[in-house]
Amino acid sequence: MTALKTRLFGALLAVGLLSGTALSASAETVLNKGLGGEPQSLDPIHTTTNIEQFIIDDLYEGLTSYDGSGKVVPGVAESWTVSPDGLVYTFKLRSNAKWSNGDPVTADDFVYSFRRNLDPKEAGEYASLAYPIKNAQAVNTGKAAPDTLGVKAIDAGTLEITLESPIPFFPELLTHQSVVPVNKANVEKYGRDFAKAGKLVSNGAYMVTEQVPGDHLTFVKNPNYWGAANVKIDRVVAYPSEDQAAIQRRFLAGELDLAYQFQADQRKFLQEKVGDEVHVSPSTSSEYYAFDTRKPPFDDIRVRRAFAMAIDRDFLANEVLNGVYQPLYSWIPEGIANYTPAKADFADTPQLDREDKAKELLKEAGYGPGGKPLKIEIRYNTNENWKKVATAIADMWKGLGAEVTMLNSDLKSHYAYLQQGNSFDVTRAGWVADYADPENFLTLGVSTNKVFNYGHYNNPEFDALMAKSFTERDVAKRMQILHDAEAMLLRDASVTPLLVYNDPWLVSKKIKGWHDNLANHHGTRFLTKE
Known part of the structure; x- marks a missing residue:
């Protein structure tokens, strides 16, 4: 090989390496979706709409969770047992469950979060949802001390919850956004600002990096999530627009992969345009x-x-x-x-x-x-x-x-x-x-x-x-x-x-792993994008 050819080969190789690096960087998988409305808060105990539920599903994980088909499955708790009288649940937490800052998720985190939800000063909108737990209503109404609540850390990896009376749907109740954990140190450091982008420490598959009210929210994959290896979408950009006509146009133009809600009188038109990308699923x-x-x-x-x-x-x-x-x-x-x-x-x-x-x-x-x-x-x-x-x-x-x-x-x-x-x-x-x-x-x-x-x-x-x-x-x-x-x-x-x-969604054919379900839970961690 001549010196000139060697230099040319080296230059081409360098370009190839640079191009390969650029290609790798551009291979990030991004999901763009229309939310249908602006969230009031990213603080789980102050969320009340399904719009916020979709966000919480990505940012946080409770003791139990919903899988992609709407089935209740283990979340932070990898397993649990129930006492013969149905009153005491003992949860074993995953040893590799971590917060987005790398700290372990412990039973104490859940004790703190349950008490915070029921604190009368917090005025959590869904506090009454936890009333099946022993002394929950008394704590929430200021008639009992927080430490009387039937939620106890046996050790860092074991949580015990005692109920007032047996309820068969308790594992499903624990999927609710109001009873997911929040990071105590983060809340105490920032107060009510803890739930803002750039400050929020979450334990779900994603963490929020940007929130521009009226425009968009950006979530990125949480590398410390226990199931991160199976999360295929790297970034989520959610648009909270309530302009259904505009959202439909963006979906039809390929700018959005998912869109929640569309104009009902446009259903036939949309089906003619995109066929089975129009989803209308029953809900309770x-x-x-x-x-x-x-x-x-x-x-x-x-x-x-x-x-x-x-x-x-x-x-x-x-x-x-x-x-x-x-x-x-x-x-x-x-x-x-x-x-x-x-x-x-x-x-x-x-x-x-x-x-x-x-x-x-x-x-x-x-x-x-x-x-x-x-x-x-x-x-x-x-x-x-x-x-x-x-x-x-x-x-x-x-x-x-x-x-x-x-x-x-x-x-x-x-x-x-x-x-x-x-x-x-x-x-x-x-x-x-x-x-x-x-x-x-x-x-x-x-x-x-x-x-x-x-x-x-x-x-x-x-x-x-x-x-x-x-x-x-x-x-x-x-x-x-x-x-x-x-x-x-x-x-x-x-x-x-x-x-x-019913739940109206527009779902691009590029999205795989989508399942219509009564619970209307569609965590991004269960989806892939072609």
Whole structure:
């Protein structure tokens, strides 16, 4: 080889090596997805929407978790045992479970996090979810010291949880975002700022590196996650836009790999464009309207019942939302084992007859033609589907003689307004089961539930039934108590169910490992991208 050829070969080799290095760097796998709304917080105990659930699924891991098909599987706890009486769970933690800063995840982390969730000063929105744990309610209401809570570290790798009474769904309850662990040192160092990008220490498959409100969030693979070797997507960029039309365009243009929610009336168009990339999967959920029972006219049960009766749910489901959702006349949807939902007493009455009965009830209450005027405002979060629903219901209520206006706000502001106990007339809301038990839906009607009882329903008989259900160990008797409570809630119409809320997703063919599931959990660690 001549000197010139040697120099040329060396130069080409250097270029090749440089090109190979560049190729390796560019091989990072990035998942781009539309979230459907802005998260209120990345602090697990202050998250309340499924939008936030999707984020928490990636950043944190609890004792148990959901796999890619929506099945409850071991999380930080690799195994557990249950005492013969069903009251004591003993969890063995993974020895290689670590925080994103490299520190081990210990049983003490869970003790701290459970106590923090139940601390009255923290006002965790989902604190009541932990009430099945011994003394949880007493701790949360300031009637017992935190160290009396039935959560105990036996040693660094062993956690013991004692319950008030046996509940078969406890492992599923532990998947909830409010009971994942947080890093004590991190919380104590930064206070409420601990959940911000650049400061947050997480124990899930990803860690957040950037959050630009209204624009995007960026997560990167957590190298210290115990299962990091099986995590195939390196980076997630999540866009919280509520503009469904814009999200659809970006998906069709190939800019997004996943998108949560799309305009229901565009379903056929989207299926013609991308076929089975359109996913509409059943879920255990309720789309509903709540009435503010604290003020006229909805402090009168006759008015609430009249407005509930006048809504044509079949029209909403089939015409307004193009079959993406199904009409719902029970507060609790079908699908929960051992439970038969109660239905509103007008469910089987023809729509025209219901409207006539509604007018009679309003007349009895002193409203309608010749009576007091009805000026109603419907609140809903910014979303084309909910706008269409609100418009259709406003037209139905105008048939009762009501003057109806509408007010929308972004998802974050909408729920913050409701959860702070502010006044309204009628509001849109939705509920997705946190675990497969009717109690999870009915607890929204308990008078002491200051966060999710938006209409401030207060019925001592209902509260007594719910309290009784917590101590009844016979499954059939307990389900009957809950059925009676549901019937009472529907009779009093503080809320009126509208639709079964199916989960609409757009999923690119590039994404593998996606499984539609009732739980609507789709952790990125289970996905790959071609």
